[in-house]
Amino acid sequence: MHPLPIIVGGEIGTGDMMKIVIVGNNVAGTNLAKALRDSDRNLEIDILTDEGMQYYPRPKLIDYLSGTVEEKALPFYPLDWYEKINLRLHLRSKVEKIDLAGKAVQVNGETLGYDKLVLATGSSSFLPPFKGLPKERVFTLRTIDDARMIKEAAASSKHAVVIGGGLLGLESARAVCQTNPSLKVTVLEYAEHLLMRQLDHEGAKVLQRWIEELGTKVLTKAETEEILGAERATGVKLKDGRIVDCDMVIVSAGARANLGLAKDAGLAVNRGIVVDGSLRTSHPDVYAVGDVIELDGRTWGIIPPALDQAKVASKKILGLESPDYKGTVPSNTLKVMGFDLTSIGTVRSEHEPPEQGFEEIRAATPDGKVYKKFVIRDGKMIGAILLGTRKEANKVTKMIKDGEPVDAIKSRLSDPAFAF
Numbered sequence: 001m002h003p004l005p006i007i008v009g010g011e012i013g014t015g016d017m018m019k020i021v022i023v024g025n026n027v028a029g030t031n032l033a034k035a036l037r038d039s040d041r042n043l044e045i046d047i048l049t050d051e052g053m054q055y056y057p058r059p060k061l062i063d064y065l066s067g068t069v070e071e072k073a074l075p076f077y078p079l080d081w082y083e084k085i086n087l088r089l090h091l092r093s094k095v096e097k098i099d100l101a102g103k104a105v106q107v108n109g110e111t112l113g114y115d116k117l118v119l120a121t122g123s124s125s126f127l128p129p130f131k132g133l134p135k136e137r138v139f140t141l142r143t144i145d146d147a148r149m150i151k152e153a154a155a156s157s158k159h160a161v162v163i164g165g166g167l168l169g170l171e172s173a174r175a176v177c178q179t180n181p182s183l184k185v186t187v188l189e190y191a192e193h194l195l196m197r198q199l200d201h202e203g204a205k206v207l208q209r210w211i212e213e214l215g216t217k218v219l220t221k222a223e224t225e226e227i228l229g230a231e232r233a234t235g236v237k238l239k240d241g242r243i244v245d246c247d248m249v250i251v252s253a254g255a256r257a258n259l260g261l262a263k264d265a266g267l268a269v270n271r272g273i274v275v276d277g278s279l280r281t282s283h284p285d286v287y288a289v290g291d292v293i294e295l296d297g298r299t300w301g302i303i304p305p306a307l308d309q310a311k312v313a314s315k316k317i318l319g320l321e322s323p324d325y326k327g328t329v330p331s332n333t334l335k336v337m338g339f340d341l342t343s344i345g346t347v348r349s350e351h352e353p354p355e356q357g358f359e360e361i362r363a364a365t366p367d368g369k370v371y372k373k374f375v376i377r378d379g380k381m382i383g384a385i386l387l388g389t390r391k392e393a394n395k396v397t398k399m400i401k402d403g404e405p406v407d408a409i410k411s412r413l414s415d416p417a418f419a420f
Contacts, residue, residue, distance in 0.1 A: 005090060005091060005092045005093045005108050006052075006090075006091040006092060007088060007089070007090050007091075007093075008054070008079050008082050008083065008088070008089040008091065009079070009080075009081075009082030009083035009084075009085075009086065009087055009088060009089055017042045017043060017044050018040075018042075018043050018044065018115045018116065019043075019044045019046075019113060019114050019115045019116075020036060020043055020044065020045050020046070020114065020115065020116045020117075020118065020317065021045075021046045021048065021105060021112060021114040021116075021117050021118070022045065022046070022047045022048065022118045022120055023048050023049075023095050023105070023117070023118065023119050023120060023121055023261065024047075024048075024049060024119070024120030024121050024122055024290070024292075025047050025048075025049035025051065025054060025055045025089065025120075026055065026058075026120055026122045026290060026291075026306075027055070027057065027058075027290070027303055027306045027307070028120040028122070028289040028290025028291070028306035028307075028309060028310055029047060029049075029055075029118070029120030029289070029290065030047070030055040030076070030077075031306065031307055031310035031311075032118060032120065032289055032309075032310040032313055032314055033045050033047055033087050034085070034310075035310050035311055035313075035314035036314045036317065036318070037085050037086070037087065038314075039314060039315070039318055039320065040318060041086075044088075045086075045087050045088065046088045046090060046112060046114075047087060047088065047089045047090065048090045048093045048095055048105070048107055048112075049089070049090065049091060049092075049093060050092065050093065050094035050095075051091065051092070051143065051144070052091055052092050053074065053075060053091070053144055054075045054076075054077060054079060054082070054089060054091070055075065055076050055077065056074040056075050056076060056144065057076055057303075058142070059303075059334075060074050061074075061141060061143075061144065061146075061147045062171045062172065062174075062175045063175075064144070064147050064151070065141070065147050065150060065151050065154075065172070065175035065176065065179060066174065066175035066176075066178035066179060067151075067178055067179055068178070071144065071148075074144065090107065092108075093107050093108055094107065094108070095107045095261060096108075096109075097261075097264065097265075098117065098261055098262075098264070098265035098286075099111075099265075100265055100266065100267075100283055100285075100286070103115070103117075103285060105117065114285075115285070116285055116286075116287065116317050117285060117286045117287070118286075118287045118288065118289060118313065118317070119261065119262055119273060119281070119286065119287070119288040119289075119292060120288070120289050120290045120292065121257075121258040121259075121261060121262075121290075121292045122257075122258055122290055122291045122292055123255035123256055123257045123258055123291040123292065123301065124142060124255060124256060124258055125140035125141065125142045125146075125251070125252075125253075125254075125255055126140075126253050126254050126255055126256045127140055127251055127253070128224070128251070128253050130224055130225065130226060130227050131225060131226035131227070131237075132226045132227035132228060132229070133227055135227055135229055135231065135232055135233050136231055136232035136233070137153055137157075137232045137233045137247065137248045137249065138227055138233050138248075138249045138251065139153070139248070139249065139250050139251070140250070140251050140252070141168065141172055141250065141252065142255070150172075150176065150248075150250060151179055153248045154176040154179045154180050154183060154248065155179060155180055156180075157176075157180065157183055157246075157247045157248045158182075158183065158184060158247055159183070159184040159185075159186070159245060159246040159247055159248075160173075160176050160183055160184070160185050160186075160246060160247075160248045160249070160250060161185075161186050161187075161188060161235075161236050161244055161246040161248075161249050161250070162185060162186070162187045162188065162249075162250045162252060163188050163224050163236070163249065163250070163251045163252065163253060164187075164188070164189065164251065164252030164253050164254070165187050165188070165189030165191070165193075165194040165195065165218065165220070166194075166195060166196070166197070166252060166254070167195065167198070167332070167334070167336065168252045169187060169189075169250070169252030170187065170194065170195070170211070170336050170337050171336065171337065172250050172252055173185045173187050173216050173250075173337070174216075174337040174338065176250070177215070177216065184217075185215075185216045185217070186216070186217040186218075186219065186244055186246070187211075187216060187217070187218045187219070188219050188222040188224060188236065188238070188244070189218065189219070189220045189221075189222060190221070190222060190223040190224070191220065191221070192220060192221060193205065193208070193220055194207055194208055194211075194218065194220070195207065195336070195341075195343075197343075197347075198332060198341065198343035198347065198385070199341075199343065199347070199385060199387070200347060200360075200373060200385065202362065202371070202373075203371050203373060203385050203387050206364070206368060206371045206387060206388075207336065207339065207341075207387060208220075209368070210337075210339055211337055214337065214338075216337075219238075219242075219244070222238050222240075222242070223238060223239040223240075224236055224237075224238060224239070225237050225238060225239045227249060228243070232247075233246065233247065233248060233249045234246070234247065236249060255291065255301060257271065257272045257273070257291060257292045257294075257299070258292055259272070259273065259292070262281070262288070262292075265283075265286075267281050267282050267283060267286065268281065268282035269294075270294050270297075271294050271299055272288075272291075272292055272293045272294030272299045273288040273292050273293055273294065274293075274294050274295075275287070275288050275293045275294065275295055276295070276324075277295070277312075277324025277325050277326065278312070278313070278316040278324060278325075279293065279309055279312055279313040279316060279325055280316065287313050287316070287317060289306065289309040289310055289313050290305075290306045290309065291306070293309065295325065295327065296327075298327060300327075300328060300330070302330065302331075302332060304328050304330075304331060305327075305328035305330075308325065308328045309325055312324070312325040313325075329344065329345055329400065329401055330343075330344065330345065331343070331344040331345070331397055332344070333390060333393045333397075339387065339388060340386070340387070340388060340389055340390040341385075341386070341387050342384070342385070342386040342387075342390060342393040342396070342397070343384075343385050344383060344384050344396065344397050344400055345375065345381075345382050345383035345384065345400045346375055346377075346382045346383035347373070347375065347383045347384075347385055358375070358376075358377050359375070359376045359377070360373060360374070360375055360376075361373070361374045361376065361410070361413045361414050362374075362414065363413065363414050363415060363416040363418070364416055365388075365416045365417075369388050370387065370388040370389050370416055371385070371387040371388060372384070372385065372386055372387070372389075372413075372416065373385040374396075374406075374413050376406060376410070379405050379406065379407055380403050380404065380405060380406060381396070381399050381400050381404070381406050382400060383400065384396045384400065391419070392419060392420045395420040396420065399420070
């Protein structure tokens, strides 16, 4: 039996004000609601989510898992914030159907009408069809419920295997080690190196050396074939025949956009919900923001684009002047297992065919504690990696976004001591 839905804050409108329904209380949906309220105090705004907790930043799940943040500290806003700015938050409220013709959604067996609908349905963890599934003690990490189960399992485990050497996989590995310091952890990455999206091969080698010095084992070119065990996981078999024994598995194999609602309603979808520069879908009264959208064949799965999209969509929904959304330069400045990493723009793999006017400049300190890479095309920096330092992250990010020429400093970029 499912818990009863909870509605927090906000007043029911008189019927004279515009009614906006937002499906999803993630970073995109919540920031859109705030932007709408900041622009118009008279809107009627409902936020629908199937979760039982108000918006919490998903990166904080790692802090909860590691024990550095308590569950009660996860929410970004307290519940009374929704009341103060008159937002109606519907917790445990799963949207079952969209009626485009009737301009309504069906949720918990009831109907809620709208003037404008926004889909911020996000994405879900992808669980590849490994042999041997389903099994107990095999997890993905996307929600607080997932984090609770992983934390409980890690406390009593001896050896955890993390399948996936991306950001979430590496941070999950670090977090479970902090939960249980005696826990042995092995990270399996099917590709040639860790962080394929953020690092080149040389930078990844530096990072892997640091990680292994901390006690976490890393296996690259390690493609999972089967999860071993009867009812619960006892090991992972790789396609090359190797077996890694374990008593819990965390799968971090990326995410897939939640397209079911949009597809069933007849909206145009591809890898994401197809939108235009106004963040409008194929239906004029329906918009979409966040992980779930696709614009000009591109999708985004990080926080900065969600924030940019929320600003644009709020203006477009209200008919206010705003430039179209044209995309966000991918940028991450974060810590990976305690190490500073900035990856921004085009981080070109050395395995791609060379392009005319394309140049890569690398620099590393003699002690191997800092690695930098700058990608230049047509006299401008279009991408960069800063590993082991964040001192220049803001300046490099601005240079890339503004398209500043680098001719004056290009000859000094190969010097690891050079500061912008």
